[in-house]
Amino acid sequence: xxxxxxxxxxxxxxxxxxNGIAGLAQAMHKGPTILANKLNPNCDTNQLTLEEAAxxxxxxxDPAIADALAALVGRVTVALPCGQPxxxxxxxxxxxxxxxxxxxxxxxxxxEQPDSEWGEQLSPNERKxxxxxxxxxxxxxxxxxxxxxx
Numbered sequence: 001x002x003x004x005x006x007x008x009x010x011x012x013x014x015x016x017x018x019n020g021i022a023g024l025a026q027a028m029h030k031g032p033t034i035l036a037n038k039l040n041p042n043c044d045t046n047q048l049t050l051e052e053a054a055x056x057x058x059x060x061x062d063p064a065i066a067d068a069l070a071a072l073v074g075r076v077t078v079a080l081p082c083g084q085p086x087x088x089x090x091x092x093x094x095x096x097x098x099x100x101x102x103x104x105x106x107x108x109x110x111x112e113q114p115d116s117e118w119g120e121q122l123s124p125n126e127r128k129x130x131x132x133x134x135x136x137x138x139x140x141x142x143x144x145x146x147x148x149x150x
Contacts, residue, residue: 011039
């Protein structure tokens with residue numbers, strides 16, 4: 001199966017659902033054996049449909065299937081800001097985050113200097129911190145984009 005990773009992702013999500021795949025099957029009004037087969041990346045007889053993948057995503061509110069699909073076309077998904085902040089609130093938040101990210105950028109630049117203890121390697125904690133900062137900026141930026149284009 002060419003898209004085995006997408007099915008495996010759906011299977012992992014289903015296993016985490018209340019009562020696992022059987023619980024999700026009940027919520028989806030499907031037979032547990034059929035759903036288990038559809039979520040088995042090694043099963044060629046039953047295939048997960050796009051509609052079923054969407055329902056799993058909706059019921060679990062887990063973005064992992066969307067993330068796996070986005071990766072197929074070189075994209076990432078981004079969480080939108082919580083609630084419905086105004087454009088002014090989003091602008092202020094983006095400015096604050098940009099300043100914070102600038103501070104992180106200066107730390108990265110300093111860390112990559114030849115005389116730094118880190119040399120060219122960033123610590124796992126620093127990588128996580130950078131990822132959090134970038135995701136926050138992308139989230140607020142996506143919220144602003146929706147409002148500006150809307």
